[in-house]
Amino acid sequence: MDYKLEISPRIYKFLKQLKSFEQIKIIQKIEKLQLNPFPSDSKRLVNTKLKVYRVRSGNYRILYYIKDKQLIIVFLINTRE
Numbered sequence: 001m002d003y004k005l006e007i008s009p010r011i012y013k014f015l016k017q018l019k020s021f022e023q024i025k026i027i028q029k030i031e032k033l034q035l036n037p038f039p040s041d042s043k044r045l046v047n048t049k050l051k052v053y054r055v056r057s058g059n060y061r062i063l064y065y066i067k068d069k070q071l072i073i074v075f076l077i078n079t080r081e
Contacts, residue, residue, distance in 0.1 A: 003071040005034050014076050022058060029057040030073060033064065037071050 007030070015023050032039065033055065045052045050065045052074070063075040 003034050003037055003066065003069055005030070005071050005073070007073045008075070011073055011076050022060070026057045026060060026062065026076065029055060029062060033062070033073075034071055037064070037066055 015026065018026070038053070039055065042053045042055045045054060045063070050067075052063055052065045054061045054063050056062075056079075059078055059080040061077045061079055062073060063077070064071060064073045066072070
């Protein structure tokens with residue numbers, strides 16, 4: 001089952017700053033999340049009001065949650081800074 005995808009505008013702004021191969025890897029990971037939002041490498045964050053999950057894509061973490069059949073991507077973090 002596909003989830004409707006909603007991406008925060010700040011994610012687009014952040015992606016524009018990355019090299020094209022990094023952009024492609026992250027976008028592919030997000031598209032896979034749309035098909036399966038709970039892959040084996042996803043982890044639920046603790047101490048959050050919403051059920052927020054994270055997955056890695058290279059040096060980046062993608063934070064997201066599910067709300068009413070919508071996959072909402074809320075943040076992208078560079079773990080190497």
